[in-house]
Amino acid sequence: MTTEISKEYTPSRDEFAALLTESLAKDDVFEGSVVKGKVVGIEKDLAVIDVGLKMEGRVPLKEFGVGGKPGDLKVGDTVEVYLERIENALGEAVLSRDKARREESWTRLEKLSEKGExxxxxxxxxxxxxxxxxxxxxxxxxxxxxxxxxxxxxxxxxxxxxxxxxxxxxxxxxxxxxxxxxxxxxETRAEQRADIVARLAEGQIIDGLVKNITDYGAFIDLGGIDGLLHVTDMAWRRVNHPSEILNVGDTVKVQIIRINPETQRISLGMKQLQSDPWSTIEAKYPIGSRFTGTVTNIADYGAFVELEPGVEGLIHVSEMSWTKKNVHPGKIVSTSQQVEVQILEVDPGKRRISLGLKQTQDNPWDAFLAQHPKGTEVEGPIRNITEFGLFIGLEGGV
The missing domain is CATH 2.40.50.140 (Nucleic acid-binding proteins)
Structure with missing residues (x-):
């Protein structure tokens, strides 16, 4: 038997909510989902949206990006909104355009993230x-x-x-x-670096800008990629610090020495653009000749003397004095001192020159022997006593 409901019958609030939920489920309209609706009216700063089944909600116009004004949004437009919940038994819906955009964005972003875009x-x-x-x-x-x-x-x-x-x-x-x-x-810089490196070649001469200076060299901007100009490749002479030659902001001409395709590191040189002074070293500094140079560095085993920019020789401690033995080189010469030296040996392959300081001075032993032939009796103070004998001081420092 079918029971008819009279026209005067009004369902209770719970019954209406149940019926509405059932109807929404049939039409795939759920709370917590994005639904399509139609703009049925604009009231001041609110848009009235009909999301179906005579259910309406109001959304602030600012959520549509029109700054509180209708703008392009007009009655009859179809929009997507987020259905948060049904406010009351009359079917008033709580809608949000912001949350709809957020849901759309999340879906789109997840797809882009999966592709790595x-x-x-x-x-x-x-x-x-x-x-x-x-x-x-x-x-x-x-x-x-x-x-x-x-x-x-x-x-x-x-x-x-x-x-x-x-x-x-x-x-x-x-x-x-x-x-x-x-x-x-x-990623962009890596692509740019790869493109620039592909256009460069070892041996190429290029202009660059000094970008940074460190103790071990300078970084040169080659137009989007940096190369390292090591301090040892700045000049043929000894360079204690790059700032002696370069300043940040200087434009310099350099030669590409090496390119590492894997690391994209570029090594640069400046001295390679100048003639190597060692290429004619033997002819310029024959053995036995004498030259004046500047003491650049002093070590325990001797002193380095610069004969010309890029050419240094070593005075070994044993070649410093005829009479002073076991004396530190610093007590015989000093840094920046001008000294006369004699060329003892030249090795272009190893880029080494052996120098002598005592050879430029008279040998006191020769003078002493000339004045005191063998067998001559001499006198002198005792300088040192050892287990194997005595050291006697004689004339001329002998």
């Missing part, structure tokens, strides 16, 4: 440890360390500007997205 967003706020980025509805976190390749002192120019980011992490359940701008820059 970049996304576009805008940095709009600073938070603890980094910044927040709007990815067209979804909010992501940009750690401070992922903003740029180098530390950024002023983030101002980057704020509110559309930029590309790489998604590092997504957790939809927690609503967590982490992005990186640095990885995009590194």
């Amino acid at each position: 970049k996304v576009t967003g805008v940095i709009f706020n600073k938070v603890k440890g980094g910044f927040t980025v709007d990815l067209d509805g979804a909010v992501a976190f940009l750690p401070g360390s992922q903003v740029d390749i180098r530390p950024v002192r002023d983030i101002g120019p980057l704020m509110h500007q559309p930029q590309q980011f790489q998604i590092l992490k997504m957790d939809r359940r927690r609503g967590n997205i982490v992005v990186s701008r640095r990885s995009v820059l590194e």
Whole structure:
């Protein structure tokens, strides 16, 4: 037997909610989902949206990106909104365009993340440890360390500007997205470096800009990629510090010595653009000839003397004095002192010149023997006593 409900019968609130839920389920309209609706009216700063089954809701116009004004949004337009819940038994719905955009963004971002593709967003706020980025509805976190390749002192120019980011992490359940701008820059720079390196060749001469100076050399900007000019390749002469030759901002002409295709490291040289003074060293410094040079460095085993820029020779401690034995070279010569030396040996292959200081002075032993032939009796003070004998001081330091 079928019981008819009279026209005067009004279902209870619980019954209406149950009937509405059943109807929504049939039409695949669920709370917590994105649904399509039609704009049926605009009331001041609100848009009235009909999401079906005579169920309406109101959404602030600002959520449609029209700044509180109708703008392009008009009655009859179809829009997507997020159905949060049914407010009451009359069918008033709580809708959100922002949440709909967020759901759309999450779905789109997940697909892009799976493919490893970049996304576009805008940095709009600073938070603890980094910044927040709007990815067209979804909010992501940009750690401070992922903003740029180098530390950024002023983030101002980057704020509110559309930029590309790489998604590092997504957790939809927690609503967590982490992005990186640095990885995009590194990838771009790597591509640029590879392109520049492909156009360079070993032996090529190129102009560069001194970008940075360290104790061991200088970094030269070759137009998008840096090369290292080591201190030993700056000049043929001894260079104690690169700042003796270069200043930051200088434009220099360099030669590409080596290119490592794997690491993309480039080694540069300046001295290679000048003639090697060692190429004619034997003819220029014959054995037995004498020259004047400058003491550049003193060690326990001798002193280095610069004969000309790029050419240094060593006075071994045994070649410094005829009479002073076991004496540190620093007690015989000093740095920057001009000294006359004699060429004892030249080895172009090893780039070595052996010099003698005592050879430029009279040998006191020769003078002593000339005045005191063998058998002559001499007198002198006792200088030292050892187990094997006595050392006697004689004339001329002998």
